[in-house]
Amino acid sequence: MSTFSAPITRGRRPGGLQNRDSLWAALPWVGPVLLLIFGVVLFPAGYMIYNSTRRISQAGTNVEGVGFDNFASVFADPNLPRILVNTLVWVVVVVSVTVVLSLALANFLNKPFPGRTLVRMAVVVPWAASVVMTTTVFYYGLDRDYGIMNAFLVDIGILDSSYGFTKNVATALGAAIVVAVFVSIPFTTYTILAGLQAVPGDALEAAKVDGAGPVRTYFSVVLPQLRGALAVAVLINVINVFNNLPILRIMTGSIPGYSADTLMTYIFKVLQFDRRLDIASALSVVNFAVVVLIVAAYVKLVKPMKET
Numbered sequence: 001m002s003t004f005s006a007p008i009t010r011g012r013r014p015g016g017l018q019n020r021d022s023l024w025a026a027l028p029w030v031g032p033v034l035l036l037i038f039g040v041v042l043f044p045a046g047y048m049i050y051n052s053t054r055r056i057s058q059a060g061t062n063v064e065g066v067g068f069d070n071f072a073s074v075f076a077d078p079n080l081p082r083i084l085v086n087t088l089v090w091v092v093v094v095v096s097v098t099v100v101l102s103l104a105l106a107n108f109l110n111k112p113f114p115g116r117t118l119v120r121m122a123v124v125v126p127w128a129a130s131v132v133m134t135t136t137v138f139y140y141g142l143d144r145d146y147g148i149m150n151a152f153l154v155d156i157g158i159l160d161s162s163y164g165f166t167k168n169v170a171t172a173l174g175a176a177i178v179v180a181v182f183v184s185i186p187f188t189t190y191t192i193l194a195g196l197q198a199v200p201g202d203a204l205e206a207a208k209v210d211g212a213g214p215v216r217t218y219f220s221v222v223l224p225q226l227r228g229a230l231a232v233a234v235l236i237n238v239i240n241v242f243n244n245l246p247i248l249r250i251m252t253g254s255i256p257g258y259s260a261d262t263l264m265t266y267i268f269k270v271l272q273f274d275r276r277l278d279i280a281s282a283l284s285v286v287n288f289a290v291v292v293l294i295v296a297a298y299v300k301l302v303k304p305m306k307e308t
Helices: 015-051 069-076 080-109 116-128 131-141 148-155 169-197 201-209 214-225 227-242 246-252 263-272 277-302
Strands: 054-056 062-065
Touching: 015 054, 015 277, 054 277, 069 277, 080 116, 080 169, 080 227, 080 263, 116 169, 131 148, 131 169, 131 246, 169 227, 169 246, 201 214, 214 227, 227 277, 246 263, 263 277
Parallel strands: none
Antiparallel strands: 054 062
């Protein structure tokens, strides 16, 4: 008669205790990051939401709770539809033009040619320079009275006389779009360039063997491989452009009223000139909600992490 005994396991602990030990072991590493996220993101966001439900005096005194009255004031503002349209045009045009130009530039920089390293380094310059400095150069260059760009357009015959680009809503927004594209191209180009360099050479060779021409190879092999890089570039650009303040503040700041404003510049004016922290907080909550909805819809539709 033989007897069977259960195997003896040593050193094993229940799953819950093991997971708990792993959590405590990882805490020294992730703890500082969690504290930073709480201090820089979660606490300010929570405090902003709290302020959006309060009535705050111009001196900054928290007077009383008003529920959703601040949001009612925001949505009752007759300027809001125009501001939302400006925001939509601003984001869609800047991101679309940036991605198209960056895609072309990345394909050019991916080809071998003399001086390619220097050209790649030069592309980084607009990204490395201060956005405020770059925008200020464009602003004064387009000045009607002494702007060098204005004088150049007159000299070559495009303009009959100097024009106040930054004094008109359409041209000021157009100039802001040009600056935003200019400073956004370096990051987007390098993101797409990294994706191009990750395209397997075997796939390109197989397409060539199968008789595919350069155009078909690009659209059937290369572009699908760029799905992840393009998705990341578009997503980050949407967030950055949507929340951009310096470019629009400089290029459209001299235009009276709110006809040239986006959500970010409108929040700035309400906070700085009207000194309404409560209304500005409500607008910030609306701005944050719009960004979250855009990102959620984009991730849902595009699925940037999906394998090609």
